[in-house]
């Protein structure tokens with residue numbers, strides 16, 4: 393069933409509890425006034441205008457948070473250097489399970505409205521204008537949750553450093569930057585971000601399911617990882633294409649476009665840099681010298697046989 397601009401506020405209320413989890417963000421950052429504002433945005437039916445104001449109020453906080461995040465992550469890494477890795481298998485399973493389900497729901501609650509807008513107003517309308525995808529009470533609510541979810545997602549890295557797993561630059565760079573991009577593009581009305589949102593929900597549904605299987609210690613063939621990495625690169629490519637198109641239209645003087653120079657520039661910088669890092673990762677993991685992940689799977693397979 394396709395979503396529409398008139399989607400019911402009842403649906404949004406069903407997800408009140410999930411939205412309420414995000415109350416922790418202003419509590420942790422000590423912003424009590426924002427807590428009340430957030431309750432108005434997520435607790436009693438979604439309103440795009442209020443959500444934007446809330447996102448605007450978080451922009452400065454998220455820039456500081458990115459710095460605190462890096463200091464914390466590298467601080468923990470240093471602290472753990474002579475200590476045994478923590479197991480944390482139970483909490484990590486729960487964490488990955490929650491994010492896999494959350495991402496799948498996010499896709500299911502945004503994609504139908506996106507299709508509706510594509511069929512009624514055309515493909516380019518979705519990334520050049522603020523549509524029902526952003527504003528209605530179901531899809532709009534879930535787009536806003538996506539923006540906010542980039543803050544708790546930082547916990548991924550805490551697991552990595554406490555478990556003493558390798559911390560890749562692409563991982564912490566991605567986590568530090570995405571939240572800021574999301575808040576800026578959201579409160580400045582950059583329609584192109586909607587293509588990042590729905591694709592990212594879909595890709596993350598598979599990615600966190602993959603991480604869940606890994607944390608459950610279930611063997612996953614490297615082909616699955618390769619497919620997920622490929623889908624991440626496809627996601628970046630499509631998002632870059634949407635940005636380039638809206639950039640071209642703005643440059644040509646088309647009026648009424650929902651895009652700002654700042655949102656556009658941060659978005660393009662972010663997506664191109666991710667794309668370059670993912671190409672490098674792809675080559676190392678799946679191509680060069682037989683691919684690290686394929687080699688690892690072979691070694692692990694041989695070790696199992698020898699047992």
Ligand SMILES: CC(C)(COP(=O)(O)OP(=O)(O)OC[C@H]1O[C@@H](n2cnc3c(N)ncnc32)[C@H](O)[C@@H]1OP(=O)(O)O)[C@@H](O)C(=O)NCCC(=O)NCCSC(=O)CC(=O)O
Pocket residue numbers: 484488548549551552557560562563566592595596599602603604606607617618620621622624673
């Ligand atoms: C196939 C990928 C999804 C994952 O590649 P990886 O090299 O990280 O995968 P891997 O098989 O070696 O598993 C990494 C190790 O971390 C553990 N692990 C478990 N849960 C995790 C979690 N939530 N976040 C990070 N690591 C986690 C695994 O159990 C495993 O431990 P052990 O070694 O003990 O088995 C890849 O495409 C990718 O994204 N790589 C970049 C690294 C990254 O952090 N990606 C996620 C955020 S970026 C993102 O989210 C992009 C996007 O927006 O689409």
